[in-house]
Amino acid sequence: MRKLFFLTVLFITAASVPAAPLPLADPFILLHEGTYYAYGTHANNGIEVYTSKDLINWQYAALALKKGDVWGKKWFWAPEVYKTADGGFLMYYSAEEHICAARSTSPLGPFTQKVKKPMYTQGKAIDHTLFIDTDGKARIYFSRFMRGLEIWTAEVESDLVTIKESTLKLCIKPQQPWERKQGSVNEGAFVLKHNGKYYLTYSGNGYTSQLYGIGCAVADSPEGPWRKDERNPLLQKPGTLNGTGHHSFFTDINGRLKVAFHAHRDEKNIHPRAMYITDAEFKDDKLHISKDYTPARLQK
Numbered sequence: 001m002r003k004l005f006f007l008t009v010l011f012i013t014a015a016s017v018p019a020a021p022l023p024l025a026d027p028f029i030l031l032h033e034g035t036y037y038a039y040g041t042h043a044n045n046g047i048e049v050y051t052s053k054d055l056i057n058w059q060y061a062a063l064a065l066k067k068g069d070v071w072g073k074k075w076f077w078a079p080e081v082y083k084t085a086d087g088g089f090l091m092y093y094s095a096e097e098h099i100c101a102a103r104s105t106s107p108l109g110p111f112t113q114k115v116k117k118p119m120y121t122q123g124k125a126i127d128h129t130l131f132i133d134t135d136g137k138a139r140i141y142f143s144r145f146m147r148g149l150e151i152w153t154a155e156v157e158s159d160l161v162t163i164k165e166s167t168l169k170l171c172i173k174p175q176q177p178w179e180r181k182q183g184s185v186n187e188g189a190f191v192l193k194h195n196g197k198y199y200l201t202y203s204g205n206g207y208t209s210q211l212y213g214i215g216c217a218v219a220d221s222p223e224g225p226w227r228k229d230e231r232n233p234l235l236q237k238p239g240t241l242n243g244t245g246h247h248s249f250f251t252d253i254n255g256r257l258k259v260a261f262h263a264h265r266d267e268k269n270i271h272p273r274a275m276y277i278t279d280a281e282f283k284d285d286k287l288h289i290s291k292d293y294t295p296a297r298l299q300k
Contacts, residue, residue, distance in 0.1 A: 019057065019297035019298055019299050019300070020297070020298045020300070021265075021272075021274035021275075021295060021296070021297065021298065022038070022050060022058050022274060022275045022295075022296035022297060022298045023042050023272035023273070023274060023275075023298070024038060024039075024040030024041070024042055024048070024050070024262065024273070024274070024275040024296075025040055025041040025042065025207075025246065025262040025272075025273035025275075026040050026041040026077060026078040026079075026127075026188065026246040026262060027039070027040040027246075027247075027248060027260040027261065027262055027275040028040065028078075028079060028080045028081065028248040028250075028260065029055075029248065029250045029258075029260050029277075030081045030082075030083070030107060030250070031250060031251070031252065031253060032083065032107050034053070034253065035051055035052070035053065036051065036052045036053070036055055037049055037050070037051055037061075037081065037107045037108075038050045038051075038052065038058060038260070038275065038296070039064065039079040039080070039081055039091070040078075040079065040262070040275065041076070041077045041078060041079075041273075042272065043063060043076065044074070044076075045063070045066065045067045045076070046063050046064070046065045046066040046067050046069075046076055047063070047064050047065035047076050047079045047091070047093055047111070048060065048061075048062070048063055048064065049061045049062055049063075049064040049107070049108055049109065050298070052296075055252065055258070055277055055294070055296070056294060056295075056296065056297055057297055057299050058296055058297060058298055058299065059298075059299055060298070061108055062108045062109055063109070064079075064081075064091070064104070064107075064108055064109030064110065064111055065079070065091060065093060065102055065109060065110070065111040066109075066110060069102070069110055069111070069112040069113070070093075070095070070100065070102045070111065070112060070113045070116060071095060071098075071100050071113060071116040071117050071118055072093075072095025072096050072098070072100060072118075073095075073096065074095070074096060075094070075095055075096050075097065076093060076094070076095050077093070077094040077095070077126060077127070078092075078093065078094050078126060078127045078128075078188065078246065079091055079092065079093040080092045080093075080128075080129055080130065080248065081107060082130055082160075083107075084103075084160070087105075088103055088104065088105055089103065089104045089105070089106065089107050089111070090102075090103055090130075090160055090161075091103070091104070091111045092128050092129070092130065092140075094125075094126040094127060094128070095118075097124040097125070097126055097145070098118035098119075098120065098121070098124065098125060098126075099118060099119045099120050099125045099126065099127075099128040099140075099142055100113075100117075100118050100119055101113075101119055101160070101161045119161055119162075119163055120142075120163055122165070123144060123145060124144070124145040125142050125143060125144050125145070126142065126143050126149075126187065127142055127143045127187050127188050127189060127246075128140045128141065128142035128189075129141050129142070129189050129190050129191065129248075130156075130160060131191040131193075131222065133193065133222055134193065137155065137222075138155065138156050138158070138160055139153055139154060139155045139156060139167075139222060140153065140154060140156055140163065141153045141171065141189040141190075141191055141200065142189065143186065143187040143188075143189065146173070147173065147184065148173065148174055148183065148184025148185060148186075149174075149183075149184070149185045149186055149187050150170060150171075150172065150173040150174075150186060151170075151171045151172050151173075151186050151187070151189045151200070151202055152168055152169060152170055152171060153167075153168075153169055153171050153222070153223060153224075154167045154168045154169070155167040169223055169224070171189075171200060171217070171223075171224055171226050172186050172200065172202065172217050172224075172226050172228065173186060174186050174204060175228065176204070176215070176228055176232055178204060178205075178211070178213065178215075178232060178233055178236070179204025179205055179213075179215060179232070179233070180204075180205075181205050181209060181211045182205045182206040182208070182209035182211065182212075183205060183206040183209075185203070185204060185205055185206055185207075186202050186203070186204060186215075187202065187203050187207075187246070188202055188203040188245060188246035188247065189201070189202050190202075190247065190248050190249055191222070192249055192287070194282045194285065194287075195282075195285055196220070197218055197219070197220060197285060198218065198219045198220070198221065198222050199216055199217075199218055199287050200216070200217045200218075200219070200226055201214060201215065201216045201217075201234075201247065201249075201287070202214070202215055202216075202217070203215070203245035203246050203247070204232075204233065204245075205245075207243065207245065207246065207270075208243070208270055209243065210237065210242035210243055210264065211236060211237070211243075212236075212242075212243040212244060212245040212246075213232075213233035213234075213235055213236030213237070213244060213245055214233055214234050214235040214236070214244065214245055214247055214261065214289065215228065215229065215232040215233050215234060216228070216229045216232060216234055216287050217229065229286070229287075231286070234287065234288070234289045235247075235259075235261070235278075235289045235291065238278075238291035238293060239291065239293065240267075241263040241264070241276070241293070242263060242264045242266075242267060243262075243263055243264035243270065243273070244261055244262070244263045244276075245261060245262065246261065246262055247259050247260060247261035247262075248260050248261075249280060256279065257279070257280045257281060258277055258278070258279060258280065259277065259278050259279070259280045259289055260275060260276070260277050260296075261275070261276055261277075261278070262274060262275055262276070263276055274295065274296070275295075275296040276293045276294065276295055276296065277293065277294050277296060278290045278291070278292060278293040278294065279292070
Protein backbone atom coordinates (compact mmCIF):
# COMPACT_ATOMS: atom_id res chain seq x y z
CA MET A 1 0.00 0.00 0.00
CA ARG A 2 2.81 2.40 0.88
CA LYS A 3 4.57 1.54 -2.38
CA LEU A 4 1.40 2.23 -4.38
CA PHE A 5 0.91 5.55 -2.56
CA PHE A 6 4.53 6.55 -3.22
CA LEU A 7 4.29 5.70 -6.92
CA THR A 8 1.01 7.61 -7.24
CA VAL A 9 2.48 10.72 -5.61
CA LEU A 10 5.60 10.41 -7.76
CA PHE A 11 3.50 10.18 -10.94
CA ILE A 12 1.33 13.16 -10.00
CA THR A 13 4.38 15.24 -9.08
CA ALA A 14 6.19 14.42 -12.31
CA ALA A 15 3.10 15.06 -14.41
CA SER A 16 2.48 18.42 -12.75
CA VAL A 17 5.95 19.80 -13.49
CA PRO A 18 5.59 21.98 -16.58
CA ALA A 19 8.13 21.71 -19.37
CA ALA A 20 10.57 24.60 -19.50
CA PRO A 21 10.84 27.00 -22.44
CA LEU A 22 13.47 25.91 -24.97
CA PRO A 23 16.36 28.36 -24.34
CA LEU A 24 17.45 29.00 -27.93
CA ALA A 25 17.97 32.42 -29.50
CA ASP A 26 18.51 32.94 -33.25
CA PRO A 27 16.83 29.56 -33.90
CA PHE A 28 17.20 27.47 -37.05
CA ILE A 29 15.28 24.24 -37.68
CA LEU A 30 16.36 21.43 -39.99
CA LEU A 31 13.98 18.58 -40.91
CA HIS A 32 15.92 15.41 -41.62
CA GLU A 33 14.49 11.89 -41.96
CA GLY A 34 11.36 12.72 -39.96
CA THR A 35 13.12 14.44 -37.08
CA TYR A 36 13.40 18.17 -36.44
CA TYR A 37 16.77 19.51 -35.34
CA ALA A 38 16.90 22.95 -33.67
CA TYR A 39 20.12 24.93 -33.43
CA GLY A 40 20.62 28.34 -31.86
CA THR A 41 22.52 30.75 -29.66
CA HIS A 42 22.77 29.64 -26.02
CA ALA A 43 25.94 27.80 -24.98
CA ASN A 44 29.13 29.70 -24.22
CA ASN A 45 31.38 26.96 -25.56
CA GLY A 46 29.70 26.12 -28.86
CA ILE A 47 26.38 25.37 -30.53
CA GLU A 48 23.74 23.06 -29.06
CA VAL A 49 21.24 20.93 -30.97
CA TYR A 50 17.81 19.79 -29.77
CA THR A 51 15.47 17.28 -31.44
CA SER A 52 11.70 16.91 -31.75
CA LYS A 53 9.07 14.90 -33.58
CA ASP A 54 6.21 17.40 -33.19
CA LEU A 55 7.84 20.89 -33.02
CA ILE A 56 6.44 21.36 -29.50
CA ASN A 57 8.32 18.93 -27.26
CA TRP A 58 12.11 19.06 -27.55
CA GLN A 59 15.00 17.11 -26.03
CA TYR A 60 18.62 18.15 -25.68
CA ALA A 61 20.69 16.04 -28.07
CA ALA A 62 24.29 17.24 -28.14
CA LEU A 63 26.81 20.04 -28.27
CA ALA A 64 26.96 19.86 -32.05
CA LEU A 65 29.81 22.34 -32.44
CA LYS A 66 32.43 22.67 -29.72
CA LYS A 67 35.00 25.36 -29.03
CA GLY A 68 38.40 23.97 -29.91
CA ASP A 69 37.15 22.02 -32.93
CA VAL A 70 36.63 25.20 -34.97
CA TRP A 71 37.73 28.82 -35.30
CA GLY A 72 36.64 31.11 -32.49
CA LYS A 73 36.86 31.17 -28.71
CA LYS A 74 33.65 33.00 -27.78
CA TRP A 75 30.34 34.44 -28.98
CA PHE A 76 29.03 31.39 -30.83
CA TRP A 77 25.90 32.77 -32.47
CA ALA A 78 23.24 32.26 -35.11
CA PRO A 79 23.89 28.78 -36.54
CA GLU A 80 22.23 27.38 -39.64
CA VAL A 81 22.66 23.77 -40.84
CA TYR A 82 22.15 22.46 -44.37
CA LYS A 83 22.38 19.01 -45.90
CA THR A 84 24.87 19.09 -48.76
CA ALA A 85 24.98 17.24 -52.06
CA ASP A 86 27.60 14.79 -50.77
CA GLY A 87 25.29 13.66 -47.95
CA GLY A 88 27.11 15.61 -45.26
CA PHE A 89 26.02 18.64 -43.25
CA LEU A 90 27.29 22.20 -43.34
CA MET A 91 26.91 24.57 -40.39
CA TYR A 92 27.16 28.31 -40.75
CA TYR A 93 27.88 30.01 -37.42
CA SER A 94 29.23 33.30 -36.12
CA ALA A 95 32.11 33.53 -33.63
CA GLU A 96 33.88 36.61 -32.33
CA GLU A 97 31.80 38.65 -34.80
CA HIS A 98 33.10 36.75 -37.84
CA ILE A 99 31.16 34.39 -40.10
CA CYS A 100 32.39 30.79 -40.23
CA ALA A 101 31.51 27.35 -41.55
CA ALA A 102 32.05 23.81 -40.27
CA ARG A 103 31.14 20.33 -41.52
CA SER A 104 29.89 17.04 -40.10
CA THR A 105 28.60 13.69 -41.29
CA SER A 106 25.63 13.95 -38.90
CA PRO A 107 23.14 16.71 -38.01
CA LEU A 108 24.10 16.02 -34.38
CA GLY A 109 27.74 16.82 -35.08
CA PRO A 110 30.50 17.03 -34.23
CA PHE A 111 30.96 19.92 -36.66
CA THR A 112 34.64 20.63 -37.29
CA GLN A 113 36.97 22.56 -39.58
CA LYS A 114 40.02 21.11 -41.32
CA VAL A 115 41.47 24.62 -41.45
CA LYS A 116 40.36 26.84 -38.58
CA LYS A 117 39.52 30.21 -40.12
CA PRO A 118 36.52 32.47 -40.81
CA MET A 119 34.81 32.69 -44.18
CA TYR A 120 35.23 36.47 -44.37
CA THR A 121 38.08 38.51 -42.94
CA GLN A 122 37.48 42.00 -44.37
CA GLY A 123 35.91 43.37 -41.21
CA LYS A 124 33.36 42.18 -38.68
CA ALA A 125 30.33 40.26 -39.92
CA ILE A 126 27.60 38.07 -38.39
CA ASP A 127 24.37 36.20 -39.12
CA HIS A 128 25.00 34.66 -42.54
CA THR A 129 22.36 32.62 -44.32
CA LEU A 130 22.60 30.49 -47.47
CA PHE A 131 20.29 30.87 -50.46
CA ILE A 132 20.48 28.58 -53.49
CA ASP A 133 18.43 29.86 -56.41
CA THR A 134 16.43 27.72 -58.83
CA ASP A 135 19.29 28.01 -61.34
CA GLY A 136 21.66 26.45 -58.79
CA LYS A 137 23.60 29.63 -58.09
CA ALA A 138 24.46 29.95 -54.39
CA ARG A 139 24.93 33.13 -52.39
CA ILE A 140 25.02 34.24 -48.80
CA TYR A 141 23.40 37.17 -47.04
CA PHE A 142 25.00 38.51 -43.88
CA SER A 143 25.27 41.57 -41.66
CA ARG A 144 28.33 43.80 -41.84
CA PHE A 145 29.34 46.33 -39.21
CA MET A 146 29.23 49.50 -41.28
CA ARG A 147 27.08 52.51 -40.40
CA GLY A 148 25.29 50.32 -37.94
CA LEU A 149 24.47 46.78 -39.07
CA GLU A 150 23.69 46.47 -42.78
CA ILE A 151 22.78 43.36 -44.78
CA TRP A 152 25.02 42.50 -47.73
CA THR A 153 25.11 39.62 -50.20
CA ALA A 154 27.79 37.79 -52.17
CA GLU A 155 28.02 34.72 -54.35
CA VAL A 156 29.83 31.66 -53.00
CA GLU A 157 31.73 28.91 -54.78
CA SER A 158 30.34 25.38 -55.11
CA ASP A 159 31.87 24.51 -51.73
CA LEU A 160 29.33 26.98 -50.22
CA VAL A 161 32.13 28.43 -48.09
CA THR A 162 34.44 30.41 -50.39
CA ILE A 163 33.06 33.92 -50.93
CA LYS A 164 33.42 35.60 -54.32
CA GLU A 165 34.37 38.94 -52.82
CA SER A 166 34.08 40.76 -56.16
CA THR A 167 30.31 40.13 -55.99
CA LEU A 168 29.79 41.81 -52.59
CA LYS A 169 26.79 44.13 -52.71
CA LEU A 170 24.74 46.10 -50.18
CA CYS A 171 21.14 44.90 -49.87
CA ILE A 172 19.46 46.91 -47.11
CA LYS A 173 20.27 49.19 -44.20
CA PRO A 174 18.12 50.61 -41.38
CA GLN A 175 15.88 53.28 -42.92
CA GLN A 176 12.30 52.73 -41.79
CA PRO A 177 11.37 54.51 -38.51
CA TRP A 178 10.30 51.31 -36.72
CA GLU A 179 13.76 49.70 -37.09
CA ARG A 180 15.69 52.63 -35.62
CA LYS A 181 14.12 52.74 -32.15
CA GLN A 182 17.24 51.23 -30.57
CA GLY A 183 20.49 51.37 -32.47
CA SER A 184 20.78 51.12 -36.24
CA VAL A 185 20.34 47.43 -36.93
CA ASN A 186 19.33 45.16 -39.81
CA GLU A 187 20.43 41.61 -38.95
CA GLY A 188 19.41 37.96 -39.04
CA ALA A 189 18.71 37.75 -42.78
CA PHE A 190 16.73 34.95 -44.41
CA VAL A 191 15.69 34.73 -48.08
CA LEU A 192 12.68 33.07 -49.72
CA LYS A 193 11.63 32.93 -53.38
CA HIS A 194 7.97 32.98 -54.43
CA ASN A 195 6.46 33.46 -57.89
CA GLY A 196 9.75 34.73 -59.26
CA LYS A 197 10.23 37.35 -56.54
CA TYR A 198 12.77 37.36 -53.73
CA TYR A 199 11.85 38.07 -50.12
CA LEU A 200 14.64 39.18 -47.80
CA THR A 201 13.45 38.99 -44.21
CA TYR A 202 15.44 40.45 -41.36
CA SER A 203 15.31 41.76 -37.79
CA GLY A 204 15.34 45.44 -36.88
CA ASN A 205 16.42 47.27 -33.70
CA GLY A 206 18.90 45.93 -31.16
CA TYR A 207 17.98 42.50 -29.83
CA THR A 208 17.72 43.82 -26.27
CA SER A 209 14.86 46.12 -27.29
CA GLN A 210 11.30 44.99 -26.64
CA LEU A 211 10.60 46.42 -30.13
CA TYR A 212 12.97 43.98 -31.84
CA GLY A 213 10.91 42.72 -34.77
CA ILE A 214 10.84 41.08 -38.19
CA GLY A 215 10.72 43.04 -41.43
CA CYS A 216 10.71 42.13 -45.11
CA ALA A 217 12.09 43.56 -48.36
CA VAL A 218 11.20 42.38 -51.88
CA ALA A 219 13.18 42.32 -55.14
CA ASP A 220 13.01 40.94 -58.66
CA SER A 221 16.61 39.74 -58.41
CA PRO A 222 18.58 38.09 -55.58
CA GLU A 223 20.96 41.06 -55.77
CA GLY A 224 18.19 43.64 -55.45
CA PRO A 225 17.35 46.47 -55.57
CA TRP A 226 15.25 45.76 -52.49
CA ARG A 227 12.00 47.51 -51.60
CA LYS A 228 11.05 47.36 -47.93
CA ASP A 229 7.46 46.34 -47.25
CA GLU A 230 5.28 49.25 -46.15
CA ARG A 231 3.55 46.88 -43.69
CA ASN A 232 6.76 46.36 -41.68
CA PRO A 233 7.27 45.09 -39.08
CA LEU A 234 5.55 41.83 -40.03
CA LEU A 235 6.03 40.49 -36.49
CA GLN A 236 6.61 42.61 -33.40
CA LYS A 237 5.38 42.08 -29.82
CA PRO A 238 2.73 39.45 -30.69
CA GLY A 239 0.51 38.53 -27.77
CA THR A 240 2.49 38.82 -24.54
CA LEU A 241 5.93 38.45 -26.15
CA ASN A 242 8.68 41.05 -26.35
CA GLY A 243 11.87 41.19 -28.40
CA THR A 244 10.61 38.88 -31.15
CA GLY A 245 13.08 38.32 -33.96
CA HIS A 246 16.10 36.61 -35.49
CA HIS A 247 14.00 34.04 -37.25
CA SER A 248 14.33 31.32 -39.87
CA PHE A 249 11.80 29.72 -42.20
CA PHE A 250 11.37 26.00 -42.77
CA THR A 251 8.83 23.60 -44.23
CA ASP A 252 7.32 21.09 -41.82
CA ILE A 253 6.73 17.41 -42.50
CA ASN A 254 3.32 18.24 -44.00
CA GLY A 255 4.71 20.85 -46.38
CA ARG A 256 3.54 23.91 -44.44
CA LEU A 257 5.73 27.01 -44.23
CA LYS A 258 6.77 27.78 -40.66
CA VAL A 259 8.85 30.40 -38.87
CA ALA A 260 11.06 29.84 -35.83
CA PHE A 261 11.96 32.95 -33.85
CA HIS A 262 13.05 33.94 -30.37
CA ALA A 263 11.61 36.28 -27.75
CA HIS A 264 12.73 37.73 -24.43
CA ARG A 265 12.30 35.57 -21.35
CA ASP A 266 9.57 37.85 -20.00
CA GLU A 267 8.57 41.50 -19.58
CA LYS A 268 11.54 42.32 -17.33
CA ASN A 269 14.23 39.82 -18.36
CA ILE A 270 15.88 39.32 -21.73
CA HIS A 271 17.83 36.12 -21.03
CA PRO A 272 17.56 33.28 -21.56
CA ARG A 273 15.68 33.97 -24.76
CA ALA A 274 13.24 31.26 -25.83
CA MET A 275 12.20 29.73 -29.15
CA TYR A 276 8.70 30.01 -30.61
CA ILE A 277 7.16 28.75 -33.85
CA THR A 278 4.38 30.17 -35.98
CA ASP A 279 2.92 29.88 -39.49
CA ALA A 280 3.75 31.89 -42.60
CA GLU A 281 2.15 32.15 -46.03
CA PHE A 282 2.08 34.20 -49.21
CA LYS A 283 -1.10 36.05 -50.19
CA ASP A 284 -1.19 38.19 -53.33
CA ASP A 285 2.61 38.04 -53.46
CA LYS A 286 2.91 39.42 -49.93
CA LEU A 287 4.49 37.50 -47.08
CA HIS A 288 2.35 37.11 -43.96
CA ILE A 289 3.55 35.87 -40.56
CA SER A 290 0.92 34.66 -38.10
CA LYS A 291 0.80 36.20 -34.63
CA ASP A 292 -0.66 32.94 -33.27
CA TYR A 293 2.59 31.40 -32.02
CA THR A 294 3.42 28.15 -30.21
CA PRO A 295 6.17 27.93 -27.56
CA ALA A 296 8.81 25.23 -27.89
CA ARG A 297 9.09 23.17 -24.70
CA LEU A 298 12.18 21.49 -23.30
CA GLN A 299 11.40 18.07 -21.86
CA LYS A 300 13.59 17.03 -18.95
